[in-house]
Amino acid sequence: MDMKTFGYLYYKTRGYSPEDIIKQAGISEVDFEFLEKNLQDVLKEIEMLRPVAENIGQDFTRLTRYIYERESDQTLGVPRPDAIKVRSGEIVPLPATGTLKMPEMPLAKAIEQRRSVRKYSAIPLQQEELSFLLWASSWARDFRSSEQMEITFRNVPSAGSRHPLETFLDIRRVEGIKPGLYYYHPVKHCLVLYDDSPEIAAKIHEGCMFQEMIPKAAVNFILTAVPYRTVWRYGQRGYRYLYLDAGHIGQNIHLAAEAIDAGACMIGAFLDEAMNEALGLDGIEEFVIYIASVGKKP
Template identity: 65%
Template sequence: MDQKTFEFLYYRTRGASREEIIREAGISGAEYDMMEQSLAATLLELQADHPRAATIGRDFVKLTRYLYQDRSDQELGMPRPDAVKPRAGEIVALPAVDRITQPEITLHQAISQRRSTRQYAETPLSAEELSFLLWATSWAKDFRSGENNEFTRRNVPSAGSRHPFECHLLINNVVGIKPGLHYYHPLKHCLIRLEKPDTIAQDICAGCLGQEMVVKGAVILILSAVPYRTAWRYQQRSYRYLYLDAGHWGQNVHLAAEAVGAGACMIGAFQDEAMNDCLGLDGVEEFVIYISAVGKKA
């Protein structure tokens, strides 16, 4: 969803006048009329949902209590979800995890010097440093696949070891890797290059509300959640776990970045529709949940 569409829907849902919307969204009268027509169904849905949005946080906590839980799909014998999405594309090799030089920084140093870092040097990350970041955050160190269950174990904890995440990377400045959007394969420990328009970095930056670190960071890690992987076992309560799991991932991004002389900044302020569009996600079965910019310290 582009910015104009977003603003049209945003102001229209709040009852702004035609003139106000034309001014705020920077659109012409003809564009307004076209949106009014083509977005009629979306608008109706937003207007119907809008009053619920005022209490959804409170309701979410209330209705995901165990008191409301029913039998899970796992208990009902529904087919188990895959632990990793199948992907195809051009493979970009990474230094193997057992051959990465271990950074010398102590855990104490990494924790105590960690700060959100939003400004970066122009120095690139090495492929080995990137490999280390992915090892710390997303790599599957174990994979079990059977008829009744499939799961991975990683260097971050996850409720029920469901690991409901997929990791994409916007490569801006990593030695030996062409800039562009990639998917990280947690079993093969490699990147898969995704065919995207040349504007992908700017599109992702716009999706992150124009936060400059998205184009300045050496790499932007974009974590998406596949909720059913966790919901198969924990039903609606699983949505709590997604965000808890994401926090663990984020802290390992921070600490691993410190360990390689880089800094990270987490990004939670993004426009969901725009970010899901950038990755080609439907926003329901899979959606962007958390983002981190990483780059060498200035």
């Protein structure tokens, strides 16, 4: 969904007049007429679901209590999901984790000086630094696979070590790596080129509602969730864990960034439709859950 469509739906469902929708959504009269004609079903669906949406937070918390739990797919013997979603494309190797020169900043200092940093210097990140950020946040130090269970262990905790989050990198300024959207393979510790079309950077900026840090960052971490990896073991309660797991990754990105004289800003304000579309995700089996901009401090 593009911003025009989103803007139209957003203001229309809030009862704005046609003139105000055109103004607020930044669309032309022709766009407005076209959207009016073609989005009637979508509008009806939004109106129908609005009462459900109004209480979804409380319902989610209440209905994911153990009292409502049923036997999980794992207990029922449903085949296990894979621990990693393999994506094909041009491989870009990264400095191996075992060769990294670890930064020496004391942990207390990193914690104490951490702030959300939204302005970055033009200095690019070095590949070693990117490799370190990935080591801290997403790298799988162990991978075990059998018929019953496939699992990774990483430097962040995850409920049942299901690690349902995948890491994409919107690389803008990393020494020796051409800009583009990459998938990070957590076991092979390499990048896989996912989208190097000229539009991808702008799509991500738009999907993050044009927040200032996106184009200035050296790299934007885009974390996606594959819920079934966790739901297989924990049922619907597993959805709680996706967000908790994302928080751990975010904090490790923050602290690791501090340690290399970089700064990070977490982003929860993004347009789901636009971000999922930019990454080619269906928004249900896999969806964007959290974003982190990182760059050298100014």
